[in-house]
Amino acid sequence: MDQPIIEGIPGRYWHLLEDGRVQCDVCPRYCKLHEGQRGLCFVRGRLRDQMVLTTYGRSSGFCIDPIEKKPLNHYLPGTPVLSFGTAGCNLTCKFCQNWDISKARALDRIQDRASPEAIAEAATRSRCRAVAFTYNDPVIFLEYAIDVAQACRERGISTVAVSAGYITAEPRVEFFRHMDAANIDLKGFTEGFYKHLCSSRLAPVLETLEYLKHETNVWFEITTLLIPGENDSQTEIEAESAWIIDRLGPDVPLHFTAFHPDWRMMDTPPTPPETLRRARGIATKAGIRYVYTGNIHDPRGQTTYCHVCGVVLIGRDGYELTAWNLSADSTCIKCGTRCPGVFEPIHGRWGSRRHPVRVGGRR
Numbered sequence: 001m002d003q004p005i006i007e008g009i010p011g012r013y014w015h016l017l018e019d020g021r022v023q024c025d026v027c028p029r030y031c032k033l034h035e036g037q038r039g040l041c042f043v044r045g046r047l048r049d050q051m052v053l054t055t056y057g058r059s060s061g062f063c064i065d066p067i068e069k070k071p072l073n074h075y076l077p078g079t080p081v082l083s084f085g086t087a088g089c090n091l092t093c094k095f096c097q098n099w100d101i102s103k104a105r106a107l108d109r110i111q112d113r114a115s116p117e118a119i120a121e122a123a124t125r126s127r128c129r130a131v132a133f134t135y136n137d138p139v140i141f142l143e144y145a146i147d148v149a150q151a152c153r154e155r156g157i158s159t160v161a162v163s164a165g166y167i168t169a170e171p172r173v174e175f176f177r178h179m180d181a182a183n184i185d186l187k188g189f190t191e192g193f194y195k196h197l198c199s200s201r202l203a204p205v206l207e208t209l210e211y212l213k214h215e216t217n218v219w220f221e222i223t224t225l226l227i228p229g230e231n232d233s234q235t236e237i238e239a240e241s242a243w244i245i246d247r248l249g250p251d252v253p254l255h256f257t258a259f260h261p262d263w264r265m266m267d268t269p270p271t272p273p274e275t276l277r278r279a280r281g282i283a284t285k286a287g288i289r290y291v292y293t294g295n296i297h298d299p300r301g302q303t304t305y306c307h308v309c310g311v312v313l314i315g316r317d318g319y320e321l322t323a324w325n326l327s328a329d330s331t332c333i334k335c336g337t338r339c340p341g342v343f344e345p346i347h348g349r350w351g352s353r354r355h356p357v358r359v360g361g362r363r
């Protein structure tokens, strides 16, 4: 049984319905709640006739990761990023690869207490260039994520949202105004996939992607986890690629990553590496300039090539950088073509290390 709500900070984006219920307007689920009920995400709920966020300042743990693990290949390559999540999620993906956090129904999963200032300080201390909201979707804890982002900006630290982009129009504006980079999961390219495997909808995710491209300066990349027999057909990958070219242009990087059996899909086999390489070929043929494979060993599929002359711009083997052929102004050293993204003259050297850190105190 869900834990009763006993505390929370006031949440934004909700209103009272005529029938006495309170409707949360943060995401397209629009949960309608009686007193004491939680939304589907579990972390937002109704307490004393208003919506509250129950996980402000609480985390499931902090880890310094390579930025490439988010995945972001065109944002400060080689640098470390302080990563954390809370609990809960507003999607119900049967293939969730982080289900111990996203499906957490007991708040004992989130034992670390950390103020926004403590997180920003920890990032500075550990020489991280960014803080990433990851492991679960920051949309559901946007009040906390925004305060962390503000504390980070005051110290010159950027913030990265790893999100499914399942958010409504008004909070979308506020949330992404505080983010510097994002990786958005485009989980499939049919409404059927979203409905049957995530009990959600594709259209709001596409709206988020178009919003990011046309109305913000947030650097973003897209990830599609390919699941055998579910979203890996040639037709679907062609449709996704064509939409990206048409609505976002050729420069938004696309990552095809490998599924492994997890959560409610233990009987589905892992994605064969060949499926990822085939998808990369389809998207490249459609005109997307930077297409990557992930969760497999595939240095060729993880390397950034100049889309004009074909030279290796950034070589990668897993999360290790193996070559760097970008000039100080982010152009190809051979032909001078600009590579889109956020780069610095000297790349980071964090490599593939993963380093848990303690921030704040235990409950």
Ligand code: SF4
Pocket (backbone or CB within 6 Å): 024, 025, 026, 027, 028, 029, 030, 031, 038, 039, 040, 041, 042, 044, 045, 089, 090, 139, 140
């Ligand atoms: S954010 Fe949570 S409570 Fe609000 S509508 Fe979405 S799932 Fe429901």
